[in-house]
């Protein structure tokens with residue numbers, strides 16, 4: 638049985654949004670997941686060429702707990718559990734709108750993506766609809782986050798990487814840590830360049 642990550646294409650280069658398993662809170666709501674105070678069952682993917690992959694869910698206390706298999710290249714699949722808080726916000730025109738709170742940045746999001754092990758928002762993964770429109774600092778951030786997702790490390794670049802992934806050689810890990818530090822320097826450098834080239838915007 639395939640898990641997330643066992644798909645053909647997105648192991649070999651940076652993922653595009655279209656190729657990444659995703660959860661859309663609107664679809665789940667339409668399917669009645671949040672109608673009762675508790676519910677459970679399984680969800681099948683509707684995209685991403687992962688026909689065998691599915692995840693189990695349990696919903697209670699405004700929290701969606703999902704469990705699914707993740708398979709990285711050359712490793713056995715791991716079972717991952719994630720808790721996603723479901724937020725209901727009042728709309729201007731009455732009624733409420735349902736949102737996921739991204740488990741990493743806590744922002745309200747309609748869609749969460751699984752580009753690595755976890756279901757996070759597009760910004761946390763640095764995912765883009767197209768690569769052409771990226772400006773230099775964003776490209777640097779995307780590169781840094783791509784490396785971090787490979788390491789299963791925090792997507793918040795201000796957080797250090799502490800844990801060596803299971804089965805990774807120490808020398809490889811140290812090389813990637815060095816690469817991460819270089820990436821962060823590039824991000825900081827790119828931002829200061831941008832500020833210098835737009836002096837009116839700085840205060």
Ligand SMILES: [Zn+2]
Nearest residue numbers: 739742758761
């Ligand atoms: Zn996020």
